[in-house]
Amino acid sequence: MRAASVLFGLAASALAAPSLTPREGGDQFAQGQPISEDGKGGRILGGTNKELDLQNPDNLGQQSTDAGVVPNLKWSFSDSKTRIVKGGWVREQVVTDLPSSHDIAGAQQHLKKGAIRELHWHKSAEWGFVYNGRITVSAVDENGVYQATEIGYGDVWYFPPGVAHTVQGLDDENEFLLIFDETDFDKIGTTFNLDDWVAHTPKHILAKNFGVPESAFKDVPAGSPYIINGTVATNNVTGAVTPEAKGDASFVYRTLQHPPEKIGGTGGTFYKIDSTNFPIAKKIAATFVTLKPGGLRELHWHPNAEEWLYFHKGHATATAFIGSGAARTFDFSAGDTAVFPTNSGHYIENTSEDEDLVWIEIYKSDHVADVSLSQWLALTPPEIAAQTLKVSVDFIEQIKREKQVLIE
Secondary structure: OHHHHHHHHHHHHHHOOOOOOOOOOOOOHHHOOOEOOOOOEOOOOOOOOHHHHHHOHHHHOOOOOOEOOOOOOEEEHHHOOEEEEOOEEEEEEOOOOOOOOOOOEEEEEEEEOOOEEEEEEEOOOEEEEEEEOOEEEEEEOOOOOEEEEEEOOOEEEEEOOOOEEEEEEOOOEEEEEEEEOOOOOOOOOOEEEHHHHHHOOOHHHHHHHHOOOHHHHOOOOOOOOOEEOOOOOOOOOOOOOOOEOOHHHOOEEEHHHOOOOOOOOOOEEEEEEOOOOOOOOOOOEEEEEEEOOOOEEEEEEOOOOOEEEEEEEOEEEEEEEEEOOEEEEEEEEOOEEEEEOOOOEEEEEEOOOOOOEEEEEEEOOOOOOOEEHHHHHHOOOHHHHHHHHOOOHHHHHOOOOOOOOEEO
16 A cells, blocks of 8 residues: 555656746746746746747736737737648738738748749739749739739739739749738638639630630639649730830839838838839838847837738837737747737837848838827927926937937
8 A cells, every 4th residue: 555655656746847946036038937027927837838938928928018908919920821732832811810900911922933823813902022032923904004024022012902913933932921901811702713713614605705616725724723833934915905014003113122211210221112102002001121130110100000010030029009008018020920000009129139120011001101209209399298208308308300210
């Protein structure tokens, strides 16, 4: 009996949580434990994803100014289901992934050399940004205005709702960000694929429509392949009787061929891409931002739309203030997406000491707009601002009148 008791005790000890000695002094968020410097919190003894805890110390309560109930504003493409097909893959972030995003959905898409995103159109607007390789984009609108052109890193395209289009990979590996101004763009009735339509149209109707024998359609795919392997097209359109999309009518904007915006701060580069410089983009506005190590995207808010973000490179933190004493801080790394509610106050800080932070901001609007906290205070009668914040008038008067945007 005694032997059995000893064995039971040994087994229980093996199953018990290990005895860990807390660090003396300081918090333990960097070790993945919700313990603050003043002794609040305690060790996680149940199941937890240690890697996620280490990547998201602010979820553990690291930021003492967080308060209230703020919904989740973050989604990682790494958590999305990847659809793999011959010629590439796609992974999406839609409203069921990030319910807080009411305006924008996004996707990453990868095409191998020659691979074609099947000809299609959408009920929503489509915006794209190339971040690896080169692709051909081809589009035709309701007036027969057409464009087929090669684009590469930093280039953007915009297709208004209903514009027919396709994309083909030119380099060995090509990848880009896709944006749609409907958060449930994967639902039925949103995307219309050419092969899918032709496969569900009687062959005698197809023959009559195109003036060819029915046999011309004997090899049409039975379903919708989505992405197909192909060879790089070498011939462009000839003999068109409708105009090619050029100048202000172009479906393409070559971001890096334009200078960045002039801003007050010296913390990085800020490119604006909206209808003021890309006239066709009536429903989606964007910025392409690079922030130096340790830099800050100044405190601000957006009066005209939610801000949807894609973090391409680096590490960051950001706090969203949604009013009524509610604020929450999030940690971000490459591949993360996020949304800040309309008019919510926020900032973005590059937490790296030696790596740039690169991200894209998206707005369901025809223009980019933000209100700078510093500029607001600087252009308010100083005594009023000082009395509100309980700070000196001298402090208010020395605030710069110009938006800094990116601070070093």
